[in-house]
Every structure is written in structure tokens, then in C-alpha cells.
Amino acid sequence: MRARCLIVDDEAPAREELRYLLTTFDHVQVVGEATNSEEALTLLRSLTYDVVLLDIRLPGGTGLEVAAALREAPNSPKVIFTTAYPDYAVEAFDLEAIDYLVKPFDAERLGRALDRALSAPVEESEPEVPSQPGRAAGWASDPLGRIPVQQGDRTVLVDESAIVYASAARGYSYLQLSGDRVLVNYSLNELERRVGGHFFRAHRSHLVNLDHVRELIPDFKGSLVLVMNDHRRSRVEVSRRKTRELRRLLGM
Structure with missing residues (x-):
């Protein structure tokens, strides 16, 4: 049940740092790396990922363009931007990014982003059940608790x-x-x-x-x-x- 993660960054030290931080989380597994937008899209078309850690500035394109392409794909992974540039956050969230992490960040901050990504809605999610009026959902609770x-x-x-x-x-x-x-x-x-x-x-x-x-x-x-x-x-x-x-x- 480990989540499959793709790292997309053109700088080897940055990819190495992300791999190191991800070793903190037993429920996440790095199963691919890409150094430019073309490699990223090729990997994303050939394998199913749960989450993508995506840089903004990449050779041959941008992370924003990769994220835009993912929006058109079925069962697309959740996107977390990991970048040294704070100026693109609005565009990133317009593309439904889960989070926008500005380097440097630590394992705790990455962990919060992963929690949000891996608990975000999926296409297979069931329809939302309306709550009982005036009370939180879960009216017919298990008496054992x-x-x-x-x-x-x-x-x-x-x-x-x-x-x-x-x-x-x-x-x-x-x-x-x-x-x-x-x-x-x-x-x-x-x-x-x-x-x-x-x-x-x-x-x-x-x-x-x-x-x-x-x-x-x-x-x-x-x-x-x-x-x-x-x-x-x-x-x-x-x-x-x-x-x-x-x-x-x-x-x-």
C-alpha cells in the first residue's frame, strides 16, 4: 500500500535531497525520477503514480506545463510543487496543485504536503453522504466505539x-x-x-x-x-x- 512517487527536478543535489527526505515516510516509495519536462511526461504516461514532486523551471518546459498536461489525464497523480521560486504559487494552485513548497524545506513540511496529497479526493471516492441536520455526520454510530x-x-x-x-x-x-x-x-x-x-x-x-x-x-x-x-x-x-x-x- 506504499504510495508511488515521481521526483521531477533538473538538479541532481535537489533530487538526492528529496529522496533523503522521503526515506522518513514508510508509506511513500520513490519509483521514478525525471530531469526535464519531456522525461516527466514520458514516465507519467507509462506508469501510474500517486504523487509527483515537481520543480517549476525545467529544461524543455516548465513544471506548470507538466501539471497542466496531467489535468487532462485520467487518474492523474497529485502534484506537489517543490521549487526555489516563490512567484508561481497562484498559477500552481490554479492547476489544482496540492501544495507549493519553497526550498529549502524540512521533512515535517514535506510530510504535511504528502498527507494532503494522499488524502485528497480520488475519482473512485464514494458520493458524499449528507449530515444529519444540526449534528456532525455519523448519527448511527457503533455502540462499541x-x-x-x-x-x-x-x-x-x-x-x-x-x-x-x-x-x-x-x-x-x-x-x-x-x-x-x-x-x-x-x-x-x-x-x-x-x-x-x-x-x-x-x-x-x-x-x-x-x-x-x-x-x-x-x-x-x-x-x-x-x-x-x-x-x-x-x-x-x-x-x-x-x-x-x-x-x-x-x-x-
Whole structure:
């Protein structure tokens, strides 16, 4: 279940640094590198990737052009720009980039970007289930309040209060705990039906435990970003429609 990552950068030291930082994350595997836009597009057409770390200025084109081409492709990977140039962030987000990292950055900052990329909506995501009026989704909760997690040949029961947030993963879900991230055999919709009313469907790909929200930050699109209280201080975006619902729920 390791995410497949492509690094695109024309400078060998930069690619080496990214490979080194990515060794911090057991759930990510570098399976390709490209040094220019043509190589990048060739690799992207020949193999399925989950995430691309993409520089802006490349021989033969730009990372923005590569990202634009990816928008037309089915099941395209999520794009994280990694660049020394801060001036192209607006164009990058217009191309639906997940994040824009300006060099130098550390493993913690890269980790937050990867979390966002790997929990972003996928085409196979199930339709969003409407919440019960006046309450977070998950009305018909599991009375045990436990989620079974398969670990090797044994099953561990995770108390739902320990779940910081959950994210969609192509028919499965990732549970972000305080210091760990585990995969469960439930879609996000199924998980939403199991947990209690203190969970909120912030996005079709995110289910957050409101008890673990540390901060609410408005973004430039008029939505909210939730800063969670796990060890990475993960950030979870709230969709624009769900932002209105959350504001009502919190009396904001």
C-alpha cells in the first residue's frame, strides 16, 4: 500500500535531497525520477503514480506545463510543487496543485504536503453522504466505539476517540492517530456511519474528529483549514459548502 512517487527536478543535489527526505515516510516509495519536462511526461504516461514532486523551471518546459498536461489525464497523480521560486504559487494552485513548497524545506513540511496529497479526493471516492441536520455526520454510530484495525495476523481495536481524522484511500481509509497512521478496510462513508457525532465530514475525502481540532484558519478561497492536534499538526481542508455548515455548527 506504499504510495508511488515521481521526483521531477533538473538538479541532481535537489533530487538526492528529496529522496533523503522521503526515506522518513514508510508509506511513500520513490519509483521514478525525471530531469526535464519531456522525461516527466514520458514516465507519467507509462506508469501510474500517486504523487509527483515537481520543480517549476525545467529544461524543455516548465513544471506548470507538466501539471497542466496531467489535468487532462485520467487518474492523474497529485502534484506537489517543490521549487526555489516563490512567484508561481497562484498559477500552481490554479492547476489544482496540492501544495507549493519553497526550498529549502524540512521533512515535517514535506510530510504535511504528502498527507494532503494522499488524502485528497480520488475519482473512485464514494458520493458524499449528507449530515444529519444540526449534528456532525455519523448519527448511527457503533455502540462499541471501536474500529478494528488489521495488523499482521491479529486485529487491534482502536478507540474512536483516538482518531484525529480519517482520509479516503481508494475504497479504504487511513486513520490518523496522534503519532501513527493506519489503514482500515472501510470506505470513508462506511467509517462515517460507524463513528459518533463528534466527527464531521469536512470534505468528501476527510472525516475529522472535532475533539482534536486545534485551530481554524481561513484560506484565500473562503474556506477553512483545520489544524489538528496530532504530532505533525496536520492540516485538513474544509470544502466551501462544508465550511458554512461547520460555522453554523460551531456558532461562528
